[in-house]
Amino acid sequence: MKDSFEQGLPGDENGKSCQLQFGSYCLWSVEHKEAMKDYTVKKLKDQLFVARAYYPSIVKLDGMEKLSLEMKQSIQEHGHMLSEAISDADLPDLHRVHMAKMDQIIAAAKSCAVECTNVEKKLTQLLDMTEDEALFHAKQSAYLYRLGVQTVPRSLHCLSMRLTVDYFNASADMEHLDAEKFENPACQHYVIFSTNLLASSMTINSSVINSEESANMVFHLLTDAQNFYAFKNWFIRNSYKGATVRVINFEDFQVKNLDNGIVEQLSPSEEFRITYNNNALKRTGYISMFGHSLFLLPELFSNLKRVIVLEDDTIVQRDLSLLWNFDLKGKVIGAVQFCQVKFHQLRAYLPDFPYDSSSCIWMSGVSIIDLDEWREQDVTGIHHQILQKLRRDTEDSWRDAALPAGLLAFQDLIHPIESQWVQFGLGHDYGLAHGAIKKATILHYNGNMKPWLELGIRRYRKYWKRYLPRDEVFMMDCNVNP
Structure with missing residues (x-):
């Protein structure tokens, strides 16, 4: 997951809003507010x-000795209670x-003729201290949230490791x-590019279960060397109802077939959080874009004329035959466009x-x-030219380049x-209607x-979990139960 454009688009107003500063953490925190x-x-x-804000002014007033003494005593009593009490x-x-x-x-104290400036100054100091403390905790919580969504769960890591060890312990390769x-x-x-075993298997499982002719389906699953044997064993x-699943080690393909060095490691689809204006309202959304590896599709499948690329965070709810036979009318790619965002709204990144x-921009799900x-x-050549202009030495800039490169390479x-x-x-919008979800052929998280x-x-x-395998031994051993 790439949470780029963290501060929104240049020229955005209200740049300090919660979503601009902390992204989807704000939505999550509101939904889970206790x-x-x-x-x-x-x-x-x-x-x-x-009381502390008023006390310095009350002490200076003539004839208010009793009130100032009572206030001082109450302040001390409150301080003593709070020093020993964390909860009610x-x-x-x-x-x-x-x-x-x-x-x-x-x-x-409020009824006294005190110097308002002093009280206001004291309250402002207390307010600033409170806001600073709240901001600190918000930043800390947002960091832990982002760490949680970007880290592979321990159970999935266990599943991958157990499958890898089992593959090499098996007496023979039973792949047919x-x-x-x-x-x-x-x-x-x-075609699926993925390093997430469970996610990619769910995409495939949902596709074949809802297919009328699953035996005619061939899934080409590309992963990296680290996950290759776990994927293969799984x-x-x-x-999968007679469907063929072919696991390909992308890095092995690179060594055998390509010497251009453009993409050395697997680079699946990338996601970007963007902020845009829609009818004078500022909105935040996520768009997915081809990673650099996907621009090698013609070389990867040199003898094929057509493929459908599915991302591993998709679930299929209907037969995909109609989509397979979709008439592209001479275009290179068929995809859902997202016309709430136009190229000019991303001009700073192009x-x-x-x-x-x-x-319109488009979604690569x-x-x-x-x-x-x-x-x-x-x-592929156009994409390479764009990358040559965008490429930097850092890994982050290399990933960030996926957005402009994907948009420009497929323009028109x-x-x-x-x-x-x-x-x-x-995977980010809490307001989706269940009716629309049920009607869709494909769900994209x-x-x-x-x-x-x-x-x-x-x-x-629940739409995703219904395709989970229930009797897989390694899933039970690793306590995989999303």
Whole structure:
């Protein structure tokens, strides 16, 4: 997950808003906001703050010696109670008497002709201290949230390791694939780039379960060397209604077939959080874009004419045959466009290449690819030229380049798929209607809150969990239960 454009687009107003500063953590924190606990302790602290603000002014007033003494005593009593009480249960039995007394003292202080400037200054100092403390805790919580959504859960790491060890301990490779299907144009070919074993298997499982002719489906699953044997073992152990699943080590392919050095390691699709104006309202959304590895599709599948690329955070709810036969009308790629955001709204991130500022951006969650047209238009070459201009030495800049490179390389080469095919936002939008979710052919969990994470949006998780294998030994051993 790439949470780029963290501060929103240049020129945005209200740049200090919660989502601009902390992203989807704000949505998550609102949804998981707990009822206020220890209300009495908080009330005591508020009284203490106000009393301390008025006390310096009351002490200076003539004839207010009694009030200033009472205020001083109440401040000390409150301070003593709060020094020994963290929660309401820790408070002494007489705390309500002290609170009522403090309310009377504060009311009396407010009725005095005190110097407002001094009181305001003191309250402002207390407010600043409180805001600083709140901001500190917000930053700390947002950091822990981002760490949680970007870290592979221990159970999934265990699953991958156990499968890898089991693969090498097996007496023989029991893999039996119909190799003739790999390049058979009569089959439906689906491509997934992923390092997430469980997520990619769920995409495949949901696709074949809802397919009318699953035996005609071929899934080409590309992963890295670290995960290759775990992936391979998993798909040896599990069957998918006659569908063929071919696991490919991307790094091995690079060594054997390519010497251009453009993409040395697996670079799956990237996600970017963007902020944009829509009808004078500022909104935040997540868009997915091809990673650099996907621009090698024509070389990876040199004998194929068409593939459908699925991202591993998608779930298929209907038969994909109609999508496979979709007429691209001479375009390279069929994808859902996101016309709430146009190129001109991202101009600060686009290099000095010519582009139509009114063009819509597109989402890469589900993409139909005409590989012959891709080769004819030399999309890979265009992408390489853009990267040469954008590329920096750091890994972050290399990933950030996926957004402008993906948008510019496919400019004017996209045929729009009707938005009803895909329901986006299940990884960041709490407001999606269940009716729209059920009607969609494909669900895309784009956003930080993936369904396999503890921080995933619970109300959408059921659509994903229904495709979980229930009797896989290694999942039980590793306590994999999203």
